[in-house]
Amino acid sequence: MGEERRQFEETFLPFLDAAYNLARWIVQHDQDAQDIVQEAYLRAFKGFHGFRGGNGRAWLLTIVRNTAYSWIHKHSEDERLVPYEEEKHAKIISFDQSTREMVSEKRKEYLQNALLRLPAEYREIIVLYEFEGLSYKELASALGVPVGTVMSRLSRARRRLQQELSHIRSAEAVNEL
Amino acid sequence: MNCEEARQSLDAYVDGELELTRQLGMETHLAECASCQDAAERITTRSSILRINMPDYKAPPALKSKVRATLRKVDRPNPQWLTDHGWQIAAAAALVVCSCALCWTWLSLSPSKEKGLIAEAISNHSRSLMDSHLVDCASGDQHTVRPWFNGKLDYSPPVPDLTQAGYTLIGGRLDILEERPVAAIVYQHGNHVINLFVWPATDQKIDIDVQSERGYHFCGWNKGRLNFFCISEISAADLETFEDEVREHVNL
Numbered sequence: 001m002g003e004e005r006r007q008f009e010e011t012f013l014p015f016l017d018a019a020y021n022l023a024r025w026i027v028q029h030d031q032d033a034q035d036i037v038q039e040a041y042l043r044a045f046k047g048f049h050g051f052r053g054g055n056g057r058a059w060l061l062t063i064v065r066n067t068a069y070s071w072i073h074k075h076s077e078d079e080r081l082v083p084y085e086e087e088k089h090a091k092i093i094s095f096d097q098s099t100r101e102m103v104s105e106k107r108k109e110y111l112q113n114a115l116l117r118l119p120a121e122y123r124e125i126i127v128l129y130e131f132e133g134l135s136y137k138e139l140a141s142a143l144g145v146p147v148g149t150v151m152s153r154l155s156r157a158r159r160r161l162q163q164e165l166s167h168i169r170s171a172e173a174v175n176e177l
Numbered sequence: 178m179n180c181e182e183a184r185q186s187l188d189a190y191v192d193g194e195l196e197l198t199r200q201l202g203m204e205t206h207l208a209e210c211a212s213c214q215d216a217a218e219r220i221t222t223r224s225s226i227l228r229i230n231m232p233d234y235k236a237p238p239a240l241k242s243k244v245r246a247t248l249r250k251v252d253r254p255n256p257q258w259l260t261d262h263g264w265q266i267a268a269a270a271a272l273v274v275c276s277c278a279l280c281w282t283w284l285s286l287s288p289s290k291e292k293g294l295i296a297e298a299i300s301n302h303s304r305s306l307m308d309s310h311l312v313d314c315a316s317g318d319q320h321t322v323r324p325w326f327n328g329k330l331d332y333s334p335p336v337p338d339l340t341q342a343g344y345t346l347i348g349g350r351l352d353i354l355e356e357r358p359v360a361a362i363v364y365q366h367g368n369h370v371i372n373l374f375v376w377p378a379t380d381q382k383i384d385i386d387v388q389s390e391r392g393y394h395f396c397g398w399n400k401g402r403l404n405f406f407c408i409s410e411i412s413a414a415d416l417e418t419f420e421d422e423v424r425e426h427v428n429l
Contacts, residue, residue, distance in 0.1 A: 004252075005248055005249070005252045006424070008248070009245065009248065009421070013241060013244070013245075013425075016236045016240065016241055016244065017233075017234075017235050017236050019236070020234060020235070020236035020237075020240060021233050021234045021235075021236075024234040025234070030237070033234075034236075034237065034240055034243070037236070037240060037244065038240075038243055038244055038247050041244045041247065041248065042247055042248065042251060045248055045251065046251070107226070107230045108230050108231075108232050111227065111230050111231060111232060112232045115231075115232075126227070127231075129192075130224060130227050130228050130231060131228070131231050131233065135194070136189070136192070136194040151186065151188065151189045151194070152185070154188055154189075154192075155185075155187070155188035155189075158188060158220065158223065158224075161227075162223065
């Protein structure tokens, strides 16, 4: 007793920010995200025996993600969290060229808003890939889908994000007129 | 590969996630198709813009200790667990009695070095409280306390700053444990004083789980080439947190 917990803490507490960030992006609420992170660490600790080394970060984030979804399932009928519908979300969107000229702070704000407007499935795959650096294979195991689905979902998520960014920016441009 | 096929796996290509054969097919296509090449470049640019600018949420400072507290709770079976598993406890108790008897025999045959160490540390601690000789170097600054030990000891003890966790550094003192000079680093938590003894683990690495004796709680551990022993009147849980904090802030 004690030693195993310490080993667990030494391995996984360094990923606390990543865990919180992911939970926060999925549920968009500070206290809920904190509860989820605590619950996820508890689950991870109980399953520590099953952890065979390898990418601890990906392993933990998978648990955070699953915990977040069972938490949502239990607690909320929030509309923003509607299940993913391939048909509805699969529209092809044209690219926008002027993204690179945005100044950084404004860009952050736009990005934040655009990300929040994405369906949860798109948001999480972008956070997990672009931010947490999971590979397609790790994404597939974290999301419980084939690699082919990861490929198409990430691609659509990026286009959708681009679309949201254009919306936000053109709305802003109209306001400034 | 035509444009339509290429567009479908362009993201995966940019991410370096295509299998080799498709990767080569894509490279051939891109060499011939300026529009797909353009699209690939846009994906690359956007991805890097996103990585640089993605707003991230940092875990609130209190979350770490909350997570730790949760873990500690499950790591220690609670009374509910006891009532649920009463009969198992009874069986285990019988076993414990036997092993205790065995241990006691063993202990009395080979006097434990840790026992002596604990007794010494307790008397050091209580003396430090009574003699108004708590610190030789009174300072809340780790960069003052740490150099103060230079030349007084043949090793350099770490002096972690634990203010954020609620453990305030008050200073350092030289003390004696097992007939050698050791660093005593003194912290305050609430109204209570914590003595943290640090010395090289030359002949023995210690591992003492939190215990209590004469109204004090104490525990000891080893990290790198150093032994650590802390003792105080604070609760066992607070002392555990203190240990966790020291472990985390000491990189050896």
